[in-house]
Amino acid sequence: MIKIAMVVFSHYPTDPRVRREAEALVEAGMSVDVISLIRHDGEATRASVNGVAVHRIPLRQKRAGKLQYFIQYGYFIVAAFLKLSRLHLSRLYDIVHIHNMPDILVSTALLPKMTGSKIILDLHDPMPELYMTKYAMDASHPVVKVLRTLEKLSILFADRVITPNIAFRDLFVSRSCPPWKIHIVMNSPQEHIFHTRDIIPVDDSSSHKRDKFHLMYHGLIVERHGLDDAIAAVSELRDKIPNLKLHIYGDGEFLGDLKEKVYRSGVGDWVKFYGFVTLEQIAAAISQIDLGIIPNKMGPFTNLNFPTRIFEYLSMEKPVVVPKTRGICDYFPEDSIYFFEAGDVNSLAKVISKAYKNPREYNLMVKRGMDIYHQHRWGLEKQRLINLVLNLLGTHQTPFGKELNNEASL
Incomplete structure (x- = not known):
């Protein structure tokens, strides 16, 4: 059985992208452990959610200024590094899947990387652009320059990178990521949750007026x-x-x-x-x-x-x-x-x-x-993720593998 660890600086299963991907890999017959934050004080630090083993660091994400964010990031990186290293010594993960933000969270996978595990960096968002938007910074701001450097180093550390859309992919390729290394897995909703529920089409006759x-x-x-x-x-x-x-x-x-x-x-x-x-x-x-x-x-x-x-x-x-x-x-x-x-x-x-x-x-x-x-429904997107994992480990692929490899070469 393929063994995968995920690390994310958010709460699981609240984070929808992490939940989708973890559950898709479990459904494909893989073992998945997730290291995440707690959502509230007193929440269990160990849980099993739809077949995913969750290990929570006793830290809540708090909305704060730049300095407080960096303090939270620092604490979580150290705690997650220790947790992942301990789990890896007993589990020997085949793949460690790191979800940004921050990009440098990929450093928590140092021990697995040194012992042969493959590293996937999941760039949900480009941090420099997010900070520029959130804090009204321009591209020359020292913080933005540091974030770009950390992004480059994080991509270099990873064996594969995934991101959710074309614009993000093109941005990362323009800065530091080789085109062969990055793949798109879109943020499509899980179909067993988001599906039509006896929807009645709107009456489009000219005489119809909606009452709400x-x-x-x-x-x-x-x-x-x-x-x-x-x-x-x-x-x-x-x-x-x-x-x-x-x-x-x-x-x-x-x-x-x-x-x-x-x-x-x-x-x-x-x-x-x-x-x-x-x-x-x-x-x-x-x-x-x-x-x-x-x-x-x-x-x-x-x-x-x-x-x-x-x-x-x-x-x-x-x-x-x-x-x-x-x-x-x-x-x-x-x-x-x-x-x-x-x-x-x-x-x-x-x-x-x-x-x-x-x-x-x-x-x-x-x-x-x-x-x-x-x-782009999740049934297709999750197969791209599964194929990426199998390809990275040199395992048999489904027919979607050809499509995945073609996409990576764009």
Whole structure:
């Protein structure tokens, strides 16, 4: 049996990408241990979740400034290094799969690397661009330069690199990663959680008028995700669309400011907050809404990112409003999804209004968006991951292996 260890500076199983990948490898007959954070004080440090053995470091991730982040990173790197080294001495892992951030977390796999284990570095996000966006830094800032150096060293240390979209892959290749070394495994939702649930198509007859229109956002609540713009758009539309509602699921450092904006704008009856909920609860909520919104602002990171939420809405036959960015345009042409100009409240409001007023186009957007989603559904993406693992170990591959190798050569 192939034995794999994963290390991630977040909570398991809350982190959806790590959960998807770990469970896919277990389903393929491999053994997977995950070293992660705890979510709350008193949480068990050992657990088994859907066949994945979880080893939690007693540290909670806290939203903080740059210095506090680096302190948390440092503590976790040392603790995870010791935990992984101890586990490796008894388990002798074939592969250690490291999830950024931070990139330098790959250093926790030093002992397995020295004893012959293969190392996969899973670059969820490019750290330099994320810090540039989050802290308003430019490319010449010393912190950004350090992050680029650490990224380069981390990629050099790894045997293979995976990342979730074309824009990220091209960025890493342009900086330091050989094209043969990097593969794309997209953030597609698990189909047993996100699937259609007796969806009834919208009546697109000219005489039909909807008696309600419910919007939804789910995910991390931070300023760069543009929820202040979404609330401003709802405020602009509340007298134009009957029974307009915005449902917000998630938590984050910007939540307090957002609630204050709702209060000041007088839209408390139109906007509802639900806090953190499970993926299963998110899927159930999506089945009840009319339109997903991803109101990201434009920035060095958000321009390249491809939000997982796009596929989560489309997998359940719900159209979605997204910013017109490089990371999304790589996959979606103009007529397959509702685009708005990032950071432009008027543009966002117009697109929401358009989705409400034109049921025929609404149904077309669902169909076209789903056609693209089905090309990248998790059933295909997880096979790419499995093939990558098998190829790295020189083991037999499924027919997807040819496709995987071709993709890596792009």
